[in-house]
Amino acid sequence: MTKPLLELKDVVLKVNRNTPEEIMILDHLNLTINAGDFITVLGSNGAGKSTLFNAIGGDLSIDSGQILLNGKDIAHESVEKRTRFLARVFQDPKLGTAPRMNVAENLLLAESRGQHRGLRPRHLNKQLDRYRELTATMHNGLDSRLTTATGNLSGGQRQALSFLMATLKRPEILLLDEHTAALDPQTSQDLMHLTNERVQQEKLTCLMITHHLEDALTYGNRLIVLHHGQVTFDVAGEAKAALTTEKLYSFFADIE
Amino acid sequence: MSLMVSAIGQGLLWAVLGVGLFLTFRILDFADMTVEGTFPLGAATAVAAISNGMNPILATLLAFIAGAAAGLITGLLYTKGHIPILLAGILVMTACYSVNLRIMSGRSNVSLLGKETLFKSHFLASLPHYFDSVVLGAGVMIIVTTLVIYFLQTELGQGFIATGDNQTMARSLGINTDNMKIMGLMVSNGLIAFGGALVAQNNGYADVNMGIGIIVIALASIIIGEVAFGDLTLNQRLVAVTLGSILYRFVLLIVLKLGFNATDLNLVSSVVLALCMMLPVFKNVLNFKHILKRGLDTND
Numbered sequence: 001m002t003k004p005l006l007e008l009k010d011v012v013l014k015v016n017r018n019t020p021e022e023i024m025i026l027d028h029l030n031l032t033i034n035a036g037d038f039i040t041v042l043g044s045n046g047a048g049k050s051t052l053f054n055a056i057g058g059d060l061s062i063d064s065g066q067i068l069l070n071g072k073d074i075a076h077e078s079v080e081k082r083t084r085f086l087a088r089v090f091q092d093p094k095l096g097t098a099p100r101m102n103v104a105e106n107l108l109l110a111e112s113r114g115q116h117r118g119l120r121p122r123h124l125n126k127q128l129d130r131y132r133e134l135t136a137t138m139h140n141g142l143d144s145r146l147t148t149a150t151g152n153l154s155g156g157q158r159q160a161l162s163f164l165m166a167t168l169k170r171p172e173i174l175l176l177d178e179h180t181a182a183l184d185p186q187t188s189q190d191l192m193h194l195t196n197e198r199v200q201q202e203k204l205t206c207l208m209i210t211h212h213l214e215d216a217l218t219y220g221n222r223l224i225v226l227h228h229g230q231v232t233f234d235v236a237g238e239a240k241a242a243l244t245t246e247k248l249y250s251f252f253a254d255i256e
Numbered sequence: 257m258s259l260m261v262s263a264i265g266q267g268l269l270w271a272v273l274g275v276g277l278f279l280t281f282r283i284l285d286f287a288d289m290t291v292e293g294t295f296p297l298g299a300a301t302a303v304a305a306i307s308n309g310m311n312p313i314l315a316t317l318l319a320f321i322a323g324a325a326a327g328l329i330t331g332l333l334y335t336k337g338h339i340p341i342l343l344a345g346i347l348v349m350t351a352c353y354s355v356n357l358r359i360m361s362g363r364s365n366v367s368l369l370g371k372e373t374l375f376k377s378h379f380l381a382s383l384p385h386y387f388d389s390v391v392l393g394a395g396v397m398i399i400v401t402t403l404v405i406y407f408l409q410t411e412l413g414q415g416f417i418a419t420g421d422n423q424t425m426a427r428s429l430g431i432n433t434d435n436m437k438i439m440g441l442m443v444s445n446g447l448i449a450f451g452g453a454l455v456a457q458n459n460g461y462a463d464v465n466m467g468i469g470i471i472v473i474a475l476a477s478i479i480i481g482e483v484a485f486g487d488l489t490l491n492q493r494l495v496a497v498t499l500g501s502i503l504y505r506f507v508l509l510i511v512l513k514l515g516f517n518a519t520d521l522n523l524v525s526s527v528v529l530a531l532c533m534m535l536p537v538f539k540n541v542l543n544f545k546h547i548l549k550r551g552l553d554t555n556d
Contacts (some may be wrong), residue, residue: 057428083430090424098421101414109418114430117411165429 004068005205006033006056006173011065013048013055013229025051026062027229033173033207037236038199040216041209042248043226044256049209052226053175056207058082069172084114087171089162089179096162099151103142103161106150107131110165138164138194156187163191167198174199176208180215192219213245227255261386263509267477267502268393269454272400273470274477274497276447279404281478282493284420284440289345289471290330291448293352294323296467298449299456300359303366306457312374316453323449324442326352331438349467356464364464373457389458396454397498400447405491416440417490448474469522472529477501479532504528 013026025048033039043049054060056067058079067075069085090096097106108124128146135142138160142153150158159179166174176195180188196219199206210216216223223240225233232255235243273295280288298319305315326348333344360366375381380388407413418426419436426433448470456462481493481500488496504525511524 079427080430080432083428088428090428095422095424096428098418098425100421101417105414109414109429109431112411112429117415117431119407119410119412121406122409122411122414 003035004032005035005037005070007031007066007068008052008056009066009068011055011067012063013051013060014063017063025229026055028065029230031224031231033205035205036203037222038204038206038220039208039222039224040220041207041224041226042211042213042216044252047226048229049226050177051229053088053177053207053209056082056173056175057086057088080114082114085172086175087113087166087169087173088175088177089159089166091178091181093155093158093162093182096165097150097153097158100149102147102149103135103153104128104131104146106161106165107134107168110168113169113171134164134168135161140190156183156191159183159187160191160194163195163198167202167204170202170204172205174204174206176206178209178211181211195219213248217243217245217248225251225255258386259509261390263505264502265386265389265393267505268397268498269389269458270451270473270505271393271397271477271498271501272451272454273448273474274481274501275397275400275404275494276444276451277471277474278478278494278497279440279444279447281475283408283417284437286341287345287471288330288441288444289342290326290348290352290441290445291345291474292467292470293349293356294326294445294449294467295452295455295470296356296462296464297326297352297359298323298452299462299466300356300366300452300464301449302453303368303456303462304359304361306368306371306373307366312372312377312457316374316450316457319453320446320450323452324446326449327441327443327445328438330445331441334441335434335437352467353464360462360464365461367461368457369460373460374454375457392454401494401498405494408490469525472522472525473504476504476525476529476532479529480504480507483532483535 008029008031011026011029012024014022014024016022029048029052041049041052051060055062058077062075065075066073074082098109101109104124104127108122108127131146132143135146140157140160142157142161145153145157150161153161159182163179179195180191183191192215198204206220208220221240222234222236223243224231233251273291277288277291280286301322302315302319305318306312310318330344330348333339333347334341337344339347357364374392375388380392383391408417415426415431416436416439418429419431419433423433426436452466455466477497477500479500480503481496482488484500484503485492485496507528508521508524511521512518516524
């Protein structure tokens with residue numbers, strides 16, 4: 001009943017092409033993502049996790065292979081075009097919001113992600129009540145700061161807003177690149193709970209990079225490990241539920 | 257009195273440069289040197305067109321198009337050619353110098369003596385001395401500022417602001433940031449050339465060297481407006497540009513009264529602008545705010 005939503009077939013991505021420093025970051029990587037998957041992505045530094053996200057997002061062009069969305073090859077579509085189905089939250093809270101624009105303006109921008117923007121008035125005031133209700137679900141005071149420039153928010157609030165913006169217009173695929181890593185432990189945990197809640201509620205298909213083994217085990221229905229640009233470990237469902245941090249540590253010790 | 261009216265008139269006529277530069281300098285957040293070439297480009301285009309019998313209104317609009325074309329080239333060099341914006345602007349500015357001489361048939365100065373201009377329309381010519389530029393400048397600024405404010409509140413305008421504010425985010429929301437930068441450079445340089453056409457008609461000539469220091473003058477209206485009026489919303493800041501432009505003319509008037517020559521004005525402009533831009537530093541060092549507050553506080 002589950003059908004593949006996104007398939008990466010034999011994807012190769014090199015940097016410093018045609019120079020002596022040429023490195024293959026993604027090495028004939030294969031990955032099939034089913035609709036509704038919540039996949040946690042583990043891997044050491046340089047394993048290709050962020051590069052995988054950039055290949056899916058279109059920031060980096062792949063050298064060979066295919067990226068299929070619902071069976072259609074999107075490997076050569078621009079970053080802008082891919083935002084119609086794709087939303088991202090970055091690790092750095094500064095990257096996810098426009099600092100001089102206020103919270104409501106940021107939300108309005110996110111609401112037309114991937115859509116044509118024309119010379120129609122933006123009609124921000126009509127949305128304020130809805131945005132207030134929406135931000136109230138984050139339980140971090142964002143709802144009382146709708147007209148505050150996001151540059152004046154705390155890192156936690158900015159990151160929660162970034163997450164809200166990414167899910168405001170339902171993405172077919174949500175990419176979370178260590179989106180709680182820059183926050184203090186408590187704020188990080190709060191955002192992780194919210195993330196899980198929303199992904200479950202909206203039945204989002206989501207990939208989440210993390211260095212927290214506990215988070216990787218606690219959340220999601222599937223866990224993959226990247227190593228040297230390939231998926232070396234891929235467990236789902238009950239097999240994933242049976243994993244422990246000890247087993248993961250010993251697995252990492254084995255592949256190094 | 258007539259000096260004051262003249263200063264207000266000049267301030268209003270030159271204010272369109274400030275609004276044009278605001279789009280790149282404040283919103284896209286970079287300094288576009290192209291304007292030093294597009295200001296005389298607009299002047300040359302309008303003067304040449306009027307000399308060839310074109311209606312002054314059409315000639316002024318043609319100047320806008322010429323400026324936008326120059327902005328398009330800067331934009332393409334910057335976004336598609338990956339040339340740093342400062343250099344891309346300087347390249348187009350330098351190229352404009354030759355183009356301007358071509359437009360003016362190789363002469364460095366072309367007069368509009370005896371030709372129709374916007375200022376010779378029936379209504380403007382009937383006004384007292386200097387009031388023509390006040391009325392025309394005010395009319396232009398009301399229209400231009402209203403259009404820019406409207407544009408910035410549209411969906412496209414919001415995408416434009418986001419591009420200057422956070423490019424990574426803008427791209428991740430599907431905004432084509434290259435197109436936004438090109439559009440901003442086109443409108444900005446179009447407005448600067450439009451200003452060049454107005455000033456040339458007001459002066460009665462176009463000069464190939466009239467672009468020198470234009471970026472400083474345009475920046476001065478932006479910065480003086482901001483310094484004078486403090487914390488403002490985006491829309492208010494756009495209006496403040498016009499007021500800043502008028503204040504700047506008053507500063508020049510005072511400087512001339514102090515005995516400086518007109519040829520010293522570029523030096524004075526730079527000093528005024530540098531001082532205004534360093535104000536935040538002085539404020540910290542001298543604790544200005546504290547002193548000002550104490551002076552106003554009755555309980556102190």
